[in-house]
Amino acid sequence: MALSIHLNAQVYPINGLELAVNGNDDHFKRTVSVSTESGITYLNIYLSASKKAIPKPISINFKQPSIDIQSYLSPYGANAESNATSLYNYPISRMIPVSFAAKSKFTSATMDQPSITFINNNNKNRLTLAASELTYPITFLAGENEDNGVGFEIRMGLFEYPTKSLTSYQVKIRLDHRDINYNSAQKDLLKWWQTENNLNFASVPKAAHLPFYCTWYALKADGVNAENVERQAKLAKELGCETIIVDDGWQKAQDAKAGYCLYNGDWEVDTIRFKDFKSHVKKVQNMGMNYMLWVGPTMIGEKSKIYAKLKNKMLYKADWAAAWVPDPRFPEVRKYLTDRLVSLMKQSGINGYKIDFMDLMNSRFAGKMAYGDGRDYESVEEATVKLLADIYNGCKANNKDVLIEFRQFYTNPILQQYANMFRAIDCPNDILENRTRTLDIRNLNNQVVHADPLAWNEQEKPAMSALQLLNTMLSVPQVSTDLGKMDKNQLKMLKFLLSQWRDFNETLTRGEAFNYGPEAFYTWSETSLDNETVIVAYQNSTLNPQKINKKSMIVNATHQDQLVFNMDKDFGTRNLTVYDCSGNIIKKEKVNFKGLFKINVPGSGIVRID
Incomplete structure (x- = not known):
């Protein structure tokens, strides 16, 4: 099926939907076509102009009937047209709002990725909607509406925020209605993005896969000094960590309590806290720890x-952080940073x-959008991507195994070229948030996903x-509790579980x-590679894994003392060893992995099948 019409607005029938492409622009001729490949439909939009101009806004609007849709996975990101806010104002939600209360979500190279997935409560994809454009801003709005049949009004906005002057442009809107597991639909989307944008993801050193220690929750800025860092690094290494992240507090900022980031920008080591920083770094590295x-x-x-x-040369002031955000469109800004x-x-x-x-x-x-006045980019997003590419390439030239961590919300595939690790946003001592954020990010991320640093009361x-x-469990752990305050039972637990994780x-x-049950912030997960399988239960649920490999681990991440299985496949009789969270053997037994059965395992305990 292919349509090619040179009109300012047109409705295109796609899989029973009617997609309206809206927006008038005297500078650009717009050509729209529809194509289908491997069960996925594409709305292809082409713009051309005789001379450079910034395209005017275009919107794609349609209504998705509510047929076996119970939830959705939307961009986190910021609300479009909102004021500058801190990162804590973007909550997770699985609720599809009513249309009159729905808020448009902003995505761009540095804010999430341009996609939304509608799902049912059996983990099935009902619609995964995405755009090929990964750099320039795209907005998403979805809301429930009963007019003309119960369903979801969906709107995608292009060029609603300044980009740059162009003579030609093309974007593909991808609609995946396949009746498949939503995990598979999202993984296919990531592969498509990689191909469409010719992405070369950053290499991932072995160290990025192994447990980390982070000073942030344990020491905060006030507690960061050579003695404390070295003590925590030594204890962390003994427990199984391979890298330490020294968070805020290492740089000169003696009166930083007057404002979170008053001294940011110089990035000079505080010589009171670290008398000989290079020797200190070497001392930690000699323990067998990488230093970030x-x-x-x-x-x-x-x-x-x-x-x-x-x-x-600033974009705006982030008042909540008492700091200014520099404008990366200035070459002096990118070069200095x-x-x-x-x-x-x-x-x-x-x-x-x-x-x-x-x-x-x-x-x-x-702020000011005009090219010139010292700027060599019009697009903030393009300039930011260039800045991060320069930082990554410069660091990698110095160390081919450089470790670079980004965090939500800047998880966009285009940025996966310049970092090996992507971490859940700050959610200390919040099991549900940390679990949900790490699992949400995984399908659309080629790099290694890290949990937000783990902290708990001593x-x-x-x-x-x-x-x-x-x-x-399906992300790299970052321990961030003061190990010097942990009693022997806490340390025994950590050492055992980190050994199993490793x-x-x-x-x-x-x-x-x-990952199953996303509408309930995940109920359980399974992951397999070669001859290994790991199954993790987060909530009371019946487990039906697709694989039980020769070497397997079952994790009881609940308070309950049993796990219930109802297997479609017959995996035969297996030898099990049941451990509590500290590594004490509770029992050994043989279990027939067929049909309905349960395994008695203490809460926070694990089962090994070897």
Whole structure:
């Protein structure tokens, strides 16, 4: 099926839907066609002009009938046209709002990715809608409406935010209605994005797959100094961690309590806290630990030395952080930030960076948009991608195994070219949030997904503390509790569970994963790679895994003392060893993995099949 009509607005029938392409633009001729390939339909939009111009807004509107749709996975991101806010104002929601209350979501190169997936309560895809455009802003709005049949009004917006002057442009809108597991639909989407945009994802060193320690929740900024970092690194290594992230507090900022980021931008080591930083880094590395530093390149504080030089090259002020967001369209801004981070890495010998707050650079708050006045880019998003590419390439030239961590919301596939690790946004001591965010991000991310650092009260029982790790089992753990305050039972639990995680780390981070019950913030997961399988139960549910490989692990990440299975396949009789969360053997038994049965395993315990 193919239509080709040169009109300003037209309705296109697709799989029983009527897609309306709206928007008038005197500068551009618009050509729209529809094509189908392997059961997936594409709305192809082409723009052409005789001379350069910034395209005017285009919207794609249609109504998706509510046929076996119970929930959806939408972009997190910020509300379009909202004020600058901190990262904590973007909650997870599975609720499809009514149309009159629905808010448009902003996506761009630095804010999530342009897709939305409608699902039923049996993990089946009902519609995965996406755009091929990964750099320029795209908005999504979805809301329930009963007019002309109960369903969901859906709107995608293009060019609603400034991009750049163009003479030609094309974008594909992808509609996947296949009746398949939504995990498969999303993984196929990532492959399509990679092909359409010719993406070369960053290499992922082995260290990115292995457990981390992060100082943030354990020490905060005030507790970061050479002595404390070295003590935590030594204890973390003994437990099975391979990398330490030294978070905020390492840089000069003696009166930083007056504002979170007042001194950000200089990135100079505090010589009171670290008398000989290079020797300190080497000492930690000699323990067998990689060393990473936290930086926030989008935050320039007014008390930093660089502020005076860059103050006329800012996008806007992030009042909540007492800092300015620099404008990456200026080559001086990109060069300074790149040179500073690359030189700091060379001088100190660190292994990489935790790069924070890059989602603040986007065209929602771009201020002056005109090309020139010293800017060499019109598009904020294009310039930010260039900045991150320069930082990554500069660091990688210094260390081919450089470790670079980004965080939600800047998880866009185009940015997966410049980082090896993507971390869940801050959610300390929040099992549901950490689990949901790590599993939500996984299908649409080629790199290694990391949990937000794990923290708990030092008086907590080991079985309860263990839930923090077990509920984020399909991501790389980052421990961030003060190990010096943990009693021997907490440390025993951590060492045992991290050893089990390490034993299956490739399967957990790189296996073919199926995550069930997304509408309920996930009930259980399974992941398999080669001859290994891991099954993780997060809530009371009946488990029916597709595989039980020769080497398998079953994780009880609940409070209950049993797991219930109802197997469609007959995997035969297997030898089991049941452990509590501290590694004490509870029992050994033979179980026939066929039909309906249960395994008695303590809450936070695991089962090994070898």
